[in-house]
């Protein structure tokens with residue numbers, strides 16, 4: 001790629017959609033879909049489990065029923081961890097086709113592969129199912145979303161060279177993280193000649209609002225750029241990245257994120273490394289707000305909402321007059337941070353490997369003091 005060529009690899013993830021009264025705000029999703037396609041975007045992303053099926057419903061209602069199939073591309077994922085038999089894979093796949101209103105997925109993946117789910121995938125022969133779908137003409141390419149170490153990824157890709165695409169978490173804060181191993185996972189996929197799709201480029205919104213010390217570093221280089229803009233540029237500047245999926249919830253955000261930009265310079269990359277250092281020192285829970293943990297909590301604690309408020313209070317202590325009342329309002333019907341019984345049944349479902357019960361104790365001390 002030419003150094004100054006402008007790029008945009010933005011994909012539209014249907015994981016966090018605007019809602020009204022617990023339902024997707026259909027008008028807003030239509031509007032964002034129209035703006036995304038009109039602005040040159042192509043890729044939509046969904047999964048069986050996103051928003052309890054409402055994400056696939058939104059794909060059908062706002063995309064496949066309103067646009068010709070050849071005018072966009074769609075990524076779908078099989079919840080392989082729910083499959084006990086090969087026939088289950090077929091059953092979920094047929095249901096996904098029905099829910100999305102299409103027979104064809106441009107990319108069909110196993111969702112959330114980690115050590116445990118990989119064992120299930122091998123036991124149920126789910127890679128054979130991916131091949132079957134592709135050979136049957138129902139998928140253009142096949143792959144998986146990855147949530148484990150780079151060394152295990154290396155093993156899986158060595159055993160399954162038929163995979164075309166790996167979807168993984170990359171952002172400038174996790175690039176050198178020992179837990180997420182973004183850089184190592186990226187390099188592993190590239191070494192195996194795989195196309196890389198990216199999730200969490202703005203780390204669930206964490207990188208959209210920076211503490212003043214971090215923001216100053218970026219403003220000194222480009223005062224007009226927003227923190228999200230910087231986060232998206234970091235990911236899209238990686239040559240092995242084909243698509244950078246972003247969950248968006250405002251039409252203005254879609255338009256802003258679609259603006260093409262030049263890849264990062266070395267000075268800009270260095271500035272982001274410094275920002276990552278500031279953020280790491282500032283602490284906070286590395287929660288992306290994916291909500292995978294929530295349905296596993298017997299106490300019905302709004303885990304990501306509480307962590308978001310805890311992080312805000314850590315980073316902007318002077319705003320506690322605003323944050324504490326919101327916390328009280330959020331937990332008014334019970335399920336406070338202090339109601340956590342440390343059962344840890346949420347923790348195995350967290351893709352960020354967060355020791356949720358420990359952080360919940362700290363959140364209770366901070367937010368309820």
Ligand code: SF4
Pocket residue numbers: 296297298299300301303339340341342343344345346347356357360
């Ligand atoms: S550890 Fe706490 S937050 Fe997690 S599931 Fe148990 S009660 Fe809920």
Ligand code: SF4
Pocket residue numbers: 286287288289290291292293294303304349350351352353354356
């Ligand atoms: S705690 Fe983990 S699983 Fe729960 S919302 Fe945050 S990142 Fe997702």
